[in-house]
Amino acid sequence: MSGRAAARAIDALRRGWPIRLAADDGALRLMAVEGADAVTLAGFDPTGCADILISAARAETLKLANQLAAADPDLPVLVERAPWIDADVATAISDPVLDLASPLKGPFRALPLAAPDAARAALRLARLAGILPAFFVTAEDGPVEAEASAQDVAAYDDAVHLAVATRARLPVDASESAEIVAFRSPDEPREHVALVVGRRDATPPVIRIHSECLTGDVLGSLKCDCGPQLHQALHQIADARWGILLYLRQEGRGIGLVNKLRAYALQDQGFDTVDANVRLGFAIDARDFSVAARMLDLLGVREVRLLTNNPNKVAGLEAAGIRVAERLPIILPANPHNERYLATKRDRTGHQL
Numbered sequence: 332m333s334g335r336a337a338a339r340a341i342d343a344l345r346r347g348w349p350i351r352l353a354a355d356d357g358a359l360r361l362m363a364v365e366g367a368d369a370v371t372l373a374g375f376d377p378t379g380c381a382d383i384l385i386s387a388a389r390a391e392t393l394k395l396a397n398q399l400a401a402a403d404p405d406l407p408v409l410v411e412r413a414p415w416i417d418a419d420v421a422t423a424i425s426d427p428v429l430d431l432a433s434p435l436k437g438p439f440r441a442l443p444l445a446a447p448d449a450a451r452a453a454l455r456l457a458r459l460a461g462i463l464p465a466f467f468v469t470a471e472d473g474p475v476e477a478e479a480s481a482q483d484v485a486a487y488d489d490a491v492h493l494a495v496a497t498r499a500r501l502p503v504d505a506s507e508s509a510e511i512v513a514f515r516s517p518d519e520p521r522e523h524v525a526l527v528v529g530r531r532d533a534t535p536p537v538i539r540i541h542s543e544c545l546t547g548d549v550l551g552s553l554k555c556d557c558g559p560q561l562h563q564a565l566h567q568i569a570d571a572r573w574g575i576l577l578y579l580r581q582e583g584r585g586i587g588l589v590n591k592l593r594a595y596a597l598q599d600q601g602f603d604t605v606d607a608n609v610r611l612g613f614a615i616d617a618r619d620f621s622v623a624a625r626m627l628d629l630l631g632v633r634e635v636r637l638l639t640n641n642p643n644k645v646a647g648l649e650a651a652g653i654r655v656a657e658r659l660p661i662i663l664p665a666n667p668h669n670e671r672y673l674a675t676k677r678d679r680t681g682h683q684l
């Protein structure tokens with residue numbers, strides 16, 4: 332297993348280069364649909380017969396999902412490459428944001444999937460690369476820029492590889508007595524940080540697990556509650572005896588900034604935050620809280636008082652071996668732009684608001 336192989340495959344996909352992805356059930360030669368054009372597609376697939384691999388949810392929107400009585404409703408779907416499907420049509424097939432502007436023609440035909448495990452790994456790789464989960468696929472051989480296996484993909488963002496990179500004193504607005512600790516893993520580029528506030532003692536710290544939200548944390552977006560929650564959490568932590576803010580680089584609940592902004596574009600079309608993620612072909616929440624548990628472990632913390640309204644965060648942390656002695660709510664007033672978002676969190680993802 333090699334995180335490095337997965338890192339190379341992710342890099343290649345983001346650049347529009349072909350890769351080979353192998354699993355126990357077979358191998359696929361893949362190129363991302365995102366960013367492909369007539370020239371790159373002809374280079375990848377000179378005979379024009381590469382099929383298109385998409386998520387089950389996207390296949391459902393395209394009325395394709397029930398063509399194959401699949402035992403597993405989450406299995407990716409292979410779309411046959413009809414002669415009229417060029418790079419532009421493939422782009423429209425892969426990107427639900429374009430549905431209103433360019434209604435899809437069809438009819439599309441689903442093909443049996445020869446290597447389901449490799450297909451699943453491909454979709455996971457797309458999420459890690461922050462691209463749309465859609466690929467041109469050929470089963471036969473051809474040139475590739477990188478090769479990885481499903482095991483490489485699974486190992487890539489395993490929290491076990493995280494280690495403390497460095498630490499320094501960092502006085503902040505909420506507390507002058509704070510230390511920042513940065514974490515790195517060898518192959519995965521996202522650098523997570525912890526801010527340890529106050530004087531450590533034997534009591535469980537008050538902690539907040541905050542997932543990066545560029546729009547909310549930096550730009551003051553009113554679409555979510557992230558920015559105000561971050562600042563409120565820092566103050567609640569500073570008011571406690573001691574505490575820790577974990578800042579995880581899991582933007583957009585783990586789908587990356589660009590895909591989150593695609594979800595926002597779908598929300599502009601009327602979908603809520605849950606349906607927007609699903610329509611894009613991602614899980615409702617793709618975050619991995621074992622990262623938070625690993626960071627706490629490296630800080631020598633086994634038991635916490637967790638600031639959250641999200642029962643899945645409590646469950647995720649406990650499943651990863653951290654005892655949650657208490658859940659502390661963190662509730663802020665809504666504004667007209669995030670009212671629906673907060674209602675969706677309450678009604679569809681079990682947030683206790």
Ligand SMILES: Nc1nc2c(ncn2[C@@H]2O[C@H](COP(=O)(O)OP(=O)(O)OP(=O)(O)O)[C@@H](O)[C@H]2O)c(=O)[nH]1
Binds near residue numbers: 604
């Ligand atoms: N995909 C997606 N991500 C979003 C959206 N709005 C906010 N986010 C992301 O949601 C994450 C913030 O969630 P959190 O506040 O940590 O967690 P939570 O699940 O709301 O739970 P709490 O602890 O109760 O706040 C950040 O990564 C945001 O970028 C959205 O509409 N779509």
Ligand SMILES: [Zn+2]
Binds near residue numbers: 544546547555556
């Ligand atoms: Zn946000």
